[in-house]
Amino acid sequence: MKRLRTLLGSRYPWAIAAGLLLAAAFPKIGIAGFAWIAPALILLAAIGKPPRQTFRIGYVAGFVHYLASLYWLLLIPVPLVWKWAPVLGWTALSAFLALGLGAWTWLGWKFFPVALTTGEPATEPDWVKLADRFGSAPWASRVVWSLACAALWVTDEMIVARIFGGFPWNLLGSSQYRLTPLIQVASITAIYGVSFFVVWMSLSLLSAGMAILRKPAMRSAWIGEIILPMAVIGAAYALGYHKIMASAPPHPEITVALIQPSIPQTLIWNEAGDAQRFQELLRLSEQSLTNHPAVVIWPEAAVPKMVRYDEDTFNAITRFAHDHKVWMIIGSDDAEPHPQPTKTNEADFFNSSFLVSPDGTLAGRYRKRNLVMFGEYVPGWLPFARYLTPIGGGFTPGDQPVPFHLSGLNVNVSVLICFEDVFPHLAREYVFDDTDFLVNLTNNGWFGEGAAQWQHAAGAVFRAVENAVPLVRCSNNGLTCWVGSHGQIREMFVSKEHGIYGPGYLIVRIPTLFPGEKRVPTFYHQHGDWFGWGCVAFTVLQAGRGWISRRKSRHLAVGRRPALHSEK
Numbered sequence: 001m002k003r004l005r006t007l008l009g010s011r012y013p014w015a016i017a018a019g020l021l022l023a024a025a026f027p028k029i030g031i032a033g034f035a036w037i038a039p040a041l042i043l044l045a046a047i048g049k050p051p052r053q054t055f056r057i058g059y060v061a062g063f064v065h066y067l068a069s070l071y072w073l074l075l076i077p078v079p080l081v082w083k084w085a086p087v088l089g090w091t092a093l094s095a096f097l098a099l100g101l102g103a104w105t106w107l108g109w110k111f112f113p114v115a116l117t118t119g120e121p122a123t124e125p126d127w128v129k130l131a132d133r134f135g136s137a138p139w140a141s142r143v144v145w146s147l148a149c150a151a152l153w154v155t156d157e158m159i160v161a162r163i164f165g166g167f168p169w170n171l172l173g174s175s176q177y178r179l180t181p182l183i184q185v186a187s188i189t190a191i192y193g194v195s196f197f198v199v200w201m202s203l204s205l206l207s208a209g210m211a212i213l214r215k216p217a218m219r220s221a222w223i224g225e226i227i228l229p230m231a232v233i234g235a236a237y238a239l240g241y242h243k244i245m246a247s248a249p250p251h252p253e254i255t256v257a258l259i260q261p262s263i264p265q266t267l268i269w270n271e272a273g274d275a276q277r278f279q280e281l282l283r284l285s286e287q288s289l290t291n292h293p294a295v296v297i298w299p300e301a302a303v304p305k306m307v308r309y310d311e312d313t314f315n316a317i318t319r320f321a322h323d324h325k326v327w328m329i330i331g332s333d334d335a336e337p338h339p340q341p342t343k344t345n346e347a348d349f350f351n352s353s354f355l356v357s358p359d360g361t362l363a364g365r366y367r368k369r370n371l372v373m374f375g376e377y378v379p380g381w382l383p384f385a386r387y388l389t390p391i392g393g394g395f396t397p398g399d400q401p402v403p404f405h406l407s408g409l410n411v412n413v414s415v416l417i418c419f420e421d422v423f424p425h426l427a428r429e430y431v432f433d434d435t436d437f438l439v440n441l442t443n444n445g446w447f448g449e450g451a452a453q454w455q456h457a458a459g460a461v462f463r464a465v466e467n468a469v470p471l472v473r474c475s476n477n478g479l480t481c482w483v484g485s486h487g488q489i490r491e492m493f494v495s496k497e498h499g500i501y502g503p504g505y506l507i508v509r510i511p512t513l514f515p516g517e518k519r520v521p522t523f524y525h526q527h528g529d530w531f532g533w534g535c536v537a538f539t540v541l542q543a544g545r546g547w548i549s550r551r552k553s554r555h556l557a558v559g560r561r562p563a564l565h566s567e568k
Contacts, residue, residue: 010053011045011046011049011057012045012057012060014041014044014045014057015042015045015046015057015058015060015061015064016060016061016064017041018038018041018042018045018061018065019038019042019060019061019062019063019064019065019068020064020065020068021034021037021038021041022034022035022038022039022042022061022065022069023064023065023066023068023069024068025038025172025175026069026170026174026175026451026455026458027451027454027455027458028450028451028454030175030178030454030458032175032176032178032179034175035172035175035176035198035202036198036201036202036205037202037205038065038202039149039153039172039198039199039202039203040202040203040205040206040209042057042058042061042101042105043105043108043109043149043203043206044206045057045061046058046105046109047109047116047130047134048116048117048130049109049117050117051106051109051110054105054106054108054109055102055103055105055106056102057105058101058102058103058104058105058106058108059098059099059101059102059105060098061098061101061105062097062098062099062100062101062102063094063095063098065098065101066093066094066097066098067090067091067094069170069451069455070090070093070094070169070170071090071450071451072447072448072450072451072452073086073089073090073093073447074086074087074090075446075447075448075450076265076446076447077264077265077266077446077448089374093167097160097167100156100159100160101156103156104149104152104153104156107152107539107543108149108152110543110546111145111148111149111152111542111543111546112134112137112145113137113138113141113142113144113145114133114134114136114137115133116130116133116134127213128213128214130210131210131211131213131214132214134207134210134214135210135211135214139224142207142225143228145203146200146203146204146207146229147200147538148538148539148542149199149200149203150195150196150197150199150200150203150535151196151534151535151536151538151539151542152535152539152542153172153195153196153199154192154195154196154199154531154532154535154536155535155536155539157171157172157192157195157532158192158529158532158533158535158536161423161424161425162425164373165370165371165373166370166423168422168423168424168459169419169422169455169456169459170455170459171191171192171195171459172194172195172198172199173186173191173192173193173194173195173197173198173462174191174455174458174459174461174462175198175458176194176198177458177459177461177462177487180240180244180486180487180488181237181238181240181241181243181244182194182197182233182236182237182240183240183461183462183465183487184236184239184240184243184244184465184486184487185197185236185240186462186465186466186487186524187465187466187467187468187522187523187524188522188523188524188531189524189531189532190424190425190462190466190524190529190531190532191424191459191462191466192424192529192531192532192535193531194462196531196535197229197232197233197236200229200233201226201229201230201233204225204226204228204229204230205225205226207225207226208222208223208225208226209222210225211224211225243486244486251511251512251513251514252511252512252513252514253509253510253511253512254294254295254409254411254436254509254510254512255291255292255293255294255295255507255508255509256293256294256295256296256297256472256482256507256508256509256510257285257288257289257291257293257295257296257297257505257506257507258297258472258473258474258480258482258493258505258506258507258508259281259284259285259288259296259297259298259299259302259474259505260284260299260474260475260476260477260478260480260493260502260503260504260505260506261277261280261281261284261298261299261302261476261503262445262476262477262498262501262502262503262504263277263280263302263445263476263477264445265443265445265446268301268304268443268445271304274304274305275304277304278303278304278305278313278316280503281298281302281303282316282320284503284504284505285298285320285505287505288505288507289324289326291507293326293507294326294327294406294409295326295327295328295329295406295409295411296321296326296327296328296329297328297329297330297439297441297472297474298328298329298330298331298441298474299331299441299442299443299474299475299476299480300331300351300353300417300418300441300442300443300476301331301333301351301443301476302330302331302332302441302443302476303317303330303331303332303333306332306333306334306335307330307332307334307354307362308332308334308335308354308362309335317330317356318356318360318361318362319360321356321357321358321359321360322358322359322360324358325358326358327355327356327357327358327406327408327409328354328355328356329353329354329355329356329404329413329415329439329441329474330353330354330356331351331352331353331417331441331443332352332353332354333349333350333351333352334349334350334351334352334354334365334367335347335348335349335350336348336350348396349394349395349396350367350368350395350396350398351367351368351371351376351395351417351418352365352366352367352368352398352417353365353366353368353415353417353441354366355404355406357407358408363404363405364402364404364405365402366398366401366402366404366414366415366417367396367397367398367399367402368395368397368398368417368418368420369397369398369399369400369401369420369426370397370419370420370423370426371394371395371397372418372419375446376394376395377394377395377396377397401414401429401430402414402415403430403432403435410512410515411436411512412432412434412435412436413435413436413437413438413439413472414430414431414432414435414438414439415430415438415439415440415441416430416438416439416440416441416463417440417441417442418441418442418443419442419456420440421438421440421442421456421459421460421463421471421473422456422459422460424462424463424466424524424529425528425529427463427466427467428466428467428524428525428528431467431469431519431521431525432519433518433519433521434513434518434519435469435519436469436470436510436512436513437469437470437471437472437482437510437512438463438464438467438469438470438471438472439471439472439473439474440460440471440472440473440474441474441475442456442473442474442475442476443475443476444456444475444476444477444478444479445476445477449477449498449499449501453475453477453478453479453500453501454479454500456479457473457479457481457489460473460483461483461487461489462487464483464484464485464486464487465485465486465487466522466524466525467521467522467524467525468485468519468520468521468522468525469485469519470482470483470484470485470510470511471483472508472510477500477501477502478493478499478500478501479492479493479500480492480493480500480506481493481506482508482510490508491506491508492506493505493506
């Protein structure tokens with residue numbers, strides 16, 4: 001019983017609950033409102049605790065959150081000898097990402113303007129005393145604190161999006177992808193502005209709760225704590241709604257067939273099934289032609305053999321495009337032999353997409369730039385990791401975005417491959433003033449019928465808003481869809497038997513620019529991550545002020561010590 005009371009008093013169960021609540025805000029569960037509660041609950045679990053314990057509480061919440069939300073990593077099919085690898089990757093990635101939430105919790109209470117440590121026994125926190133100390137900070141200081149914590153959260157997301165190649169998966173703002181009016185702020189701030197709003201409001205609710213606890217008889221005590229974020233977020237919502245409802249002139253449209261073959265990853269790795277899956281791809285494409293599409297799109301890794309080097313594959317694809325007079329955008333591996341190889345068949349391999357013209361020629365090629373660590377390459381600074389993954393040699397990254405010009409249709413598109421569409425700063429580089437829409441080719445067949453497909457699409461929605469450009473997503477087993485320039489998922493492929501994960505095709509009509517028309521750039525597209533870097537600067541400033549203040553306090557404390565006089 002004593003151990004149980006100690007465990008409950010440690011508030012780690014609170015941290016676990018907060019982590020699970022945060023995970024449930026993202027698909028598949030997708031209860032977006034939980035995201036507005038979880039940050040406050042994490043800080044509440046650590047309130048009044050010493051600094052090291054606040055970090056540990058935040059870390060536990062983060063670790064549980066990532067374990068729960070990234071469970072689909074366990075669905076990766078691997079040979080029996082590698083069965084332990086997904087578990088290791090899932091645990092290691094969750095443990096690494098949780099460092100950010102641990103640091104956020106620790107620094108969050110470091111930023112608070114008054115000390116909250118009560119000295120009470122760990123099993124019996126005096127909540128009224130904590131609320132009194134919380135409320136002893138001036139209102140303006142509490143507002144600055146909530147803003148600083150929101151900026152600190154964005155700082156963590158900015159780091160996660162870039163460190164070690166970046167993994168901006170399930171950024172807090174993506175949990176709100178269905179709240180279309182609110183997410184219009186992403187055209188100014190990128191997705192980070194939505195994350196900022198959610199955290200700011202969450203901590204303002206925490207302040208409101210403390211005000212009620214401090215003055216339970218005063219009914220309006222909590223209003224002053226939330227009125228500012230409510231006003232700002234309400235205004236952003238109203239402006240976003242007005243933006244969506246504003247009428248736009250009708251634009252030309254292009255009919256596109258999105259082919260979803262739903263090929264199991266085990267079959268992709270099995271060369272014996274190459275011919276079968278390629279024929280199935282052609283069969284689905286033939287069926288889609290009854291709708292007279294101008295463009296047929298195949299997902300990442302759809303083509304079993306390299307289209308530039310396998311004659312049968314090349315002939316089949318170019319013949320299909322020529323005979324049916326359609327443009328094609330396809331996912332296929334590619335290679336470039338070394339000019340002076342040191343051994344036979346030495347080459348650089350690329351995860352690529354190709355544009356095939358109705359004339360039966362390869363009219364364009366894009367090579368994926370942002371590769372998946374341990375999935376598509378092993379970093380040179382971790383050479384031993386080559387023995388911990390079955391990927392073999394891996395891919396070489398491409399060096400630039402390559403727009404595809406569909407000349408006969410007067411249409412320009414840019415292709416993103418796999419999870420490249422979850423990087424705000426990367427996708428921004430692919431939108432030019434004549435880009436009609438973005439195309440994402442992805443293979444989420446790695447993850448069975450898990451939540452990865454939904455989470456991937458939720459994050460990708462923001463690329464359309466940030467750049468005011470439609471986004472077309474063609475996936476191996478979901479989520480195949482297209483997203484309007486305001487972030488609404490317009491149409492999505494759903495099969496009768498397997499939902500979003502089954503085989504089939506989706507016919508969509510995508511609005512395009514008028515001939516000669518230039519796309520009006522968004523503020524974010526013009527200026528980039530000014531908001532995110534501003535949050536980083538604000539966080540550094542707050543941390544610096546706190547460090548200087550603590551140094552001054554220590555010096556003053558030393559100066560007040562009584563002098564020691566020797567006896568004469």
